[in-house]
Amino acid sequence: MLVVMSRHATREEIDAVVAAIQGKGCTARPIPGGERTAIGILNNKGAMDASYFLAFPGVKDAIPVTRPYKLVSREFQPKGTIVKVGDVAIGNGHFCLIAGPCAVESEEQALTIARKVQKAGAKLFRGGAFKPRTSPYSFQGLGEKGLRILARVREDTGLPVVTEALDHEIFDLVEEYADVVQIGARNMQNYSLLRRAGRSHKPILLKRGLSATIEEWLMAAEYILEGGNTQVILCERGVRTFAHHSRNTLDLSAVCVVSKESHLPVIVDPSHAAGRRDQVIPLSRAAVAVGAHGLMVEVHHAPEEALSDGAQSLYPEQFELLCSQIQTIYNAFQPAHPVERAGD
Amino acid sequence: MLVVMSRHATREEIDAVVAAIQGKGCTARPIPGGERTAIGILNNKGAMDASYFLAFPGVKDAIPVTRPYKLVSREFQPKGTIVKVGDVAIGNGHFCLIAGPCAVESEEQALTIARKVQKAGAKLFRGGAFKPRTSPYSFQGLGEKGLRILARVREDTGLPVVTEALDHEIFDLVEEYADVVQIGARNMQNYSLLRRAGRSHKPILLKRGLSATIEEWLMAAEYILEGGNTQVILCERGVRTFAHHSRNTLDLSAVCVVSKESHLPVIVDPSHAAGRRDQVIPLSRAAVAVGAHGLMVEVHHAPEEALSDGAQSLYPEQFELLCSQIQTIYNAFQPAHPVERAGD
Amino acid sequence: MLVVMSRHATREEIDAVVAAIQGKGCTARPIPGGERTAIGILNNKGAMDASYFLAFPGVKDAIPVTRPYKLVSREFQPKGTIVKVGDVAIGNGHFCLIAGPCAVESEEQALTIARKVQKAGAKLFRGGAFKPRTSPYSFQGLGEKGLRILARVREDTGLPVVTEALDHEIFDLVEEYADVVQIGARNMQNYSLLRRAGRSHKPILLKRGLSATIEEWLMAAEYILEGGNTQVILCERGVRTFAHHSRNTLDLSAVCVVSKESHLPVIVDPSHAAGRRDQVIPLSRAAVAVGAHGLMVEVHHAPEEALSDGAQSLYPEQFELLCSQIQTIYNAFQPAHPVERAGD
């Protein structure tokens, strides 16, 4: 933290800030400049709260210098984490394709889609049993029945399954059935749910919130790691911006930054970012090319009959095309040449 | 809903959309234009899902025409709702000032502040017992002890208290103590929590999510009303934009639009929008001037010692100034001249 | 500027940065911390370029500490500037109401509106002769004929006129006729135009760009002051965000920050922010309440026949209502109580 004093700050105001820093057991190092004094804070354990210092008279700004996250940071653990789901590995050189419908609608639907995506190359099956819906009047998912169908899909195909838990109560139930428990974008800062996930023995797929900074996203993961669960997969799914030609704006530079700042694997969900089918294949290629550790894609054999998000679901034959294209792209830059791995 | 067909859509594609509309029990009205056909959907009950139609071949766009919310809409209930908290009324001509610290820190702190804000004109006392924090390492609030302190403040001062419930489990506990239960911005789409609030007999203060559209915000309120609880106060608290000179960008036009679209009262929280003390008084004046039904303002008698958000807390004497200024402003345009109440 | 080195930065990398700072004639002050070294830059003349330092190996971040603007800053000139337009004063306690149609359409239209807004209280008349239009097929304004009509309005009513110059060629022409030359939001970083405005002897009204930070906006004004013209009025007119219930999101905290950082007057254009008439009166009240030095409002006697932006133009009787309301609001907090003027 660097506390920047106002040009007109008095000696007493500067001293009060110095005393406050020392009162917190840190070292204060005033840096008198030509125009104003700044005060560096050293030997702090963890991040300091900027707003604490902004409350002092004579303070113009308080600028964070170090990052607030610890357990998720690559400075803490330089080697990339590999999350294992059964035989499937994700992260640190292991790429994983997750596919399936937005919502589980029936056993027949789920099995039909699962077989098709498995044949094309998917390693995990996704499908929602509990759906977060903007409207109370929309289809909310099959609930526990949906979870049983997912278990049946796993039994029949051998594919591990990913499904969402909406709150910490439902988490108990979902944890029983799922191989990976998803925490959705709207719940990224649902701290009860994050703490519950921290106590789980199942891997967690943590989606980025609709307008979350990378720091907030990593801090949400920090909640889970702090609870004892280190098996976390991050998932970029687009952020909200002024642009409305796609449902959200897919932020692929986030993949670069997360990979640099954190050891956790990061995958991309192009379906929710796009919101429309015709953008899903190009954005999938781009996500692989940018260096994501996996993709999560919505596929439906009859999207026009889907109970939710049909417009963004690929037809199975489109998913096959996607699989063949991304394989070549992935190989084009693996292993990444060291020159690209500069930085901290 | 208006389904716009591609210029090159075939007769069969148009017929398939028409059949699908009729299959949902609605009326389809094709409107052949010079260049392309659009199909209006009539007699639908509630809003249709645009993505359903986007999944059909030959469809270029699906444009919602009606709003998806019902119970919260002014079309459903033209008269403004008045929420009653003890003797205090909020909405439809009744203005309410809520004030207090960000977090309850001790009985002495809470009582000191409560007496000061009450004297200045606050009608409700706010204070967090359970705090949603970005970092697992930050102060998380006093929990139930904080709730007991709030009860003590009410006993001593007679001020009803507003405090936040972080999840539906904590809701039970908070509901026992609080006069108004707050649902925070990060939880605006926590549907378990919204459903629990819908079963509550206490008024709910529902903050707008960090990047929520007005439609999403009203749909979140719809969840609560649909559950049976009609005592909902909406609270604008700034949205996330590219601008970083304030913590969030206070969106005062939202107050205009919500007042027009919904019968629910809408108040403003300038403290969380600003994030810095020196913007709070001017933004408070602006919020009153735009027509908000109330303000919720953070006040602390010693902000530099506050355990959270000290930088945005007003000193008690600043709060007094604020109270005197807004009274005059409020009177300047009440009752609003009818010419301004045009529209739907 | 504070240059933050990577945790793993070598001695040589740190020395290279220090040498580079000294090579620019500044003082480098390394601050070794527990985990990493940061290097403060002192005695720099004007702002440094962060990207220069980011290009060095071993540098993790380069954090600006001082502001890049100089002539526009309140640190440079503590007393608020008063811009004089004929007998009308704007800024530092002088409030000014500007009103008129979006575009000048005919002499009759302009005169009709001018007389009505003058009677209600407007001190300056606005009207576009050259219109920046998204589409090449839209009405582009009457051009010089429009300027002549403006001159006629001034002659008849005595109202000074504000009108926009689209580029530096047109500037010459506009400067002849106008009392205040407007630079529009899309041109805020048209540096040729800003330099031309810097050589003008007429006051300049500089609108904030659609997604400009306050720093960028003030730097645009710095171009004008640097050229020798100190008569600049800043105008907040809404920024682009994800929210689409108003055309733009009016950012009233910008008024607070600009007033604190700069000595230049800052006014608000609620019409372009709102884009719809029913938000204009409430947002105007809010703009006055937040402390703006003026308002610029679109008024049309027959908005449904306006050639541009009819939807946001007030009827003359609405403008009268607005005038009466804002007078009371303005008085409610003038002169501002000193307690509010804390800070730098």
Added chain:
Amino acid sequence: MLVVMSRHATREEIDAVVAAIQGKGCTARPIPGGERTAIGILNNKGAMDASYFLAFPGVKDAIPVTRPYKLVSREFQPKGTIVKVGDVAIGNGHFCLIAGPCAVESEEQALTIARKVQKAGAKLFRGGAFKPRTSPYSFQGLGEKGLRILARVREDTGLPVVTEALDHEIFDLVEEYADVVQIGARNMQNYSLLRRAGRSHKPILLKRGLSATIEEWLMAAEYILEGGNTQVILCERGVRTFAHHSRNTLDLSAVCVVSKESHLPVIVDPSHAAGRRDQVIPLSRAAVAVGAHGLMVEVHHAPEEALSDGAQSLYPEQFELLCSQIQTIYNAFQPAHPVERAGD
């Protein structure tokens, strides 16, 4: 355009809208629904202005159905445009790599970099002679001297050159020297400059504005085509969002949408989007993978000495790596499988 009337709209209000539509030479088709009437507008030539209809009493909304652009649209010209620069082709299956420094600093610098990027695979050389700078105190480019250096580079290497024109006066000069004239992001809606570009016989590279919608971007191109110049290359370079881990947020879905809506080639500038070197290679791969028709990348042989934007410039050896990676990626999905080319 669909005009949606208020639920309480009177017969007279509906009739007034119908009359106004007919008065503009179009056909009005009222669609009475269960709750409200909507009025479709048929046989309009070009897009209608929504605000015109919003100004009528009883109108709740006016929803554009057709796009406002014409000459740039794929509906107008289904076949993709190929822009030719000397022997180099861009668009419709022809990929083009543009590289060079941010600014031309000296003949030696320009030639050194040009030879390196040419060897690696660049087909066009970029370099700024006139630089748009946020600060009047920053390096503004070498001006005409820079243009002469560019001409020298072309002479020596055979590489055509791309350079920016800041305003329509400078355009004359730039046009003499450049093979492609660039219009920068800040100038995307500088209509004088666009009109001048429309009269040019040189190809134009039109960058997307910092917060421009795709519709606004295409309308800016429409200005150029309307003036007679059909050789326009669009360039996505990131948009401004709340996210600040990259300078701007690269919006790759824009490439998909532009390719679908328009016949013009669209390339990507990852350097200005990222703002930091370590994101440039991954984002370049992603841009190629999403289907861009080219890349424009900043390269500098000694970025730590660059006069502007050194932090985002690649080292020549990094650019070589980039070239080898993108070749494979490009081949992975060319020619695009027809199944992906669905839609309008």
